[in-house]
Amino acid sequence: MLRKLWLIFAQTATVCVAIVFIVTTLKPEWLGPLGAPHGLLQTPTGLPTIEIGRAATVNSYNDAVKKAMPAVVNIFTSKEVRVSNNPFQNDPLFRQLFGDRFGSRTEQVSSLGSGVIVSADGYILTNNHVVDSADEIEIALSDGRKTAARLVGGDPETDIALLKIDLPNLPVIAFGNSDEARVGDVVLAIGNPFGVGQTVTMGIVSATGRTHLGINTFENFIQTDAAINPGNSGGALVDSNGHLLGINSAIFSRSGGSLGIGFAIPAATAKQIMDALAKNGQVVRGYIGVEPQDVTPELAEAFKLSRKDGAIIRGLQRGGPADKAGIKVSDILIAVEGTPVKDTTTMMNLVAQLVPGSKAKLRVLRNNQEMEIEVTVGKRPRPAAGGDR
Numbered sequence: 287m288l289r290k291l292w293l294i295f296a297q298t299a300t301v302c303v304a305i306v307f308i309v310t311t312l313k314p315e316w317l318g319p320l321g322a323p324h325g326l327l328q329t330p331t332g333l334p335t336i337e338i339g340r341a342a343t344v345n346s347y348n349d350a351v352k353k354a355m356p357a358v359v360n361i362f363t364s365k366e367v368r369v370s371n372n373p374f375q376n377d378p379l380f381r382q383l384f385g386d387r388f389g390s391r392t393e394q395v396s397s398l399g400s401g402v403i404v405s406a407d408g409y410i411l412t413n414n415h416v417v418d419s420a421d422e423i424e425i426a427l428s429d430g431r432k433t434a435a436r437l438v439g440g441d442p443e444t445d446i447a448l449l450k451i452d453l454p455n456l457p458v459i460a461f462g463n464s465d466e467a468r469v470g471d472v473v474l475a476i477g478n479p480f481g482v483g484q485t486v487t488m489g490i491v492s493a494t495g496r497t498h499l500g501i502n503t504f505e506n507f508i509q510t511d512a513a514i515n516p517g518n519s520g521g522a523l524v525d526s527n528g529h530l531l532g533i534n535s536a537i538f539s540r541s542g543g544s545l546g547i548g549f550a551i552p553a554a555t556a557k558q559i560m561d562a563l564a565k566n567g568q569v570v571r572g573y574i575g576v577e578p579q580d581v582t583p584e585l586a587e588a589f590k591l592s593r594k595d596g597a598i599i600r601g602l603q604r605g606g607p608a609d610k611a612g613i614k615v616s617d618i619l620i621a622v623e624g625t626p627v628k629d630t631t632t633m634m635n636l637v638a639q640l641v642p643g644s645k646a647k648l649r650v651l652r653n654n655q656e657m658e659i660e661v662t663v664g665k666r667p668r669p670a671a672g673g674d675r
Contacts, residue, residue: 347474349528350474350526350527350528351528353459353528354474354476354522354524354529354530355476356427356428356429357402357403357456357458357459358400358401358403358522359400359402359403359427360398360478360484361398361399361400361412361416361417361423361424361426361520362396362397362398362423362424362425363396363397363399363417363420363421363422364422365419365420397416397420398517399412399413399417399477399518399519400416400477400478400517400518400521400522400534401416401425401449402459402521402530402533403458403459404459404461404530404560408451408452408453409449409450409560410425410435410448410449410450410451411446411520411560412446412447412449412519412520413446413520413533413535414440414441414444414445414446415519416447416520417437417440417449418442422434423435423436423437425449425451427453431453433453435450436449438563438564439566440563441559441563441568441569442502442669443502443504443569443571443669444504444551444555445501445535445536445551446533446551446555446559446560448559448563448564459529460528460529460530461529461530461557462524462527462530462553463529463553463554464531464532464552464553464554464555467491467494467508467525469490469491469492469494470490470491471491471526472488472490472526473489473490473491473510473523473524473525473526473531474486474487474488474523474525474526475487475488475489475512475513475521475522475534475550476523477514477518477519477521477534478517478518479513479516479517479518480516481517482517487512487513487514488512489511489512489513490510490511490512491510492509492511493508494509495507496508496509496549498631499549501536501549502535503634504555504635504638506551506552506635507535507536507551508532508550508551509547510549511547512548513546513548514534514537515537518548519536520534520535521533521534522534531550531553532551532553533553533556534548534550535549535550535551536548536549570642570665570666571639571642571665571666572639572640572641572646572663572664572665573606573637573642573663573665574606574607574608574613574637574646574648574661574663575602575603575606575607575664576599576601576602576606576613576619577600577602578597578600578619578633578634579597579598579600579630580597580630581618585598589616590654591618591651591654592654593620593651595620595626595628596618596620596628596629596651597618597619597627597629597630597632597633598617598618598619599615599616599619600615600616601615602614607663608648610661610662611648611659612659613648613650613659614652616652617650617651617652618650618651618652619649620649620650620651621648621649622636622637622646622647623636623640623647623648637663638666640663642664643662644662644663645660645662646660646661646662646663647660647661648660648661
């Protein structure tokens with residue numbers, strides 16, 4: 287009797303297992319929460335192994351693009367340049383021998399770039415090099431509207447410029463927190479590459495805080511591998527939510543095309559420059575009149591320094607703020623208003639934030655002895671050739 291009952295139980299269990307296997311394989315949704323999630327057949331370890339009868343879900347950034355793209359504009363500029371009537375006129379020797387006797391003519395030169403509408407009253411952020419020296423600036427919106435723009439101000443040292451247009455119902459991009467950008471975050475570059483029209487490319491944040499590139503005087507770039515090409519300059523680098531992370535500014539390229547190394551000015555920096563340009567038409571920065579140099583391991587060893595950070599003062603402007611305050615060549619600047627100086631880039635940024643005319647306390651290292659020197663901050667002159675900071 288027991289043997290017969292056991293046989294019936296074993297046969298029933300076998301049939302049930304077979305049914306469950308068939309249902310799990312062919313109709314997993316019938317099992318509800320007990321079925322494999324997203325139509326995936328699960329192994330005993332819970333890892334997905336094969337997809338059954340359903341296409342994989344593909345992430346889309348369409349929502350982010352719909353938020354950001356309307357606020358990205360195309361910028362067309364034109365300016366007059368003088369061109370010699372003689373093809374040899376650009377040769378210095380030819381000019382020395384014959385001068386400009388063959389005359390010259392004026393020609394209209396056009397260029398293009400991108401910009402980002404950042405306020406409902408018509409302020410547009412772009413790169414300074416996009417609109418520098420332009421006689422005329424025209425803006426084309428994504429909705430087809432076109433209008434002339436005026437230059438509010440430009441800052442060559444960060445390569446940021448601010449334009450103004452007068453149109454109603456303008457789309458505006460929302461600022462993101464560029465200080466929280468992380469390596470590996472997904473980003474989208476929106477602009478008008480090669481003049482083909484508005485284009486979106488995708489990549490990740492490759493690095494943050496990039497400096498010492500020799501592109502701008504003040505650098506703190508977000509590096510990305512999102513494709514950035516000529517015409518993208520001044521366009522938006524946005525996060526996966528469509529918020530502005532940076533203004534696309536430069537690429538590393540040997541051919542003129544994208545090699546997957548692009549640089550964007552962080553939105554926080556762009557916002558700071560924008561506010562200054564909107565208020566004064568220019569950026570007013572502090573200045574102490576020194577020529578700095580990074581402390582390298584070799585210099586630290588040669589000067590027998592007890593530390594390897596800071597900025598060595600290798601030159602002084604005669605009669606400048608630092609010279610008047612008693613700072614000397616070979617002093618090492620280690621702090622500005624209590625904030626440590628890591629290198630020359632940090633020093634320049636800290637000094638630039640000082641208010642001209644105010645008193646600032648600088649901590650320097652002289653003969654391996656720390657001392658504090660008070661400096662009356664000057665006003666940084668407009669960009670010119672030279673190394674003074």
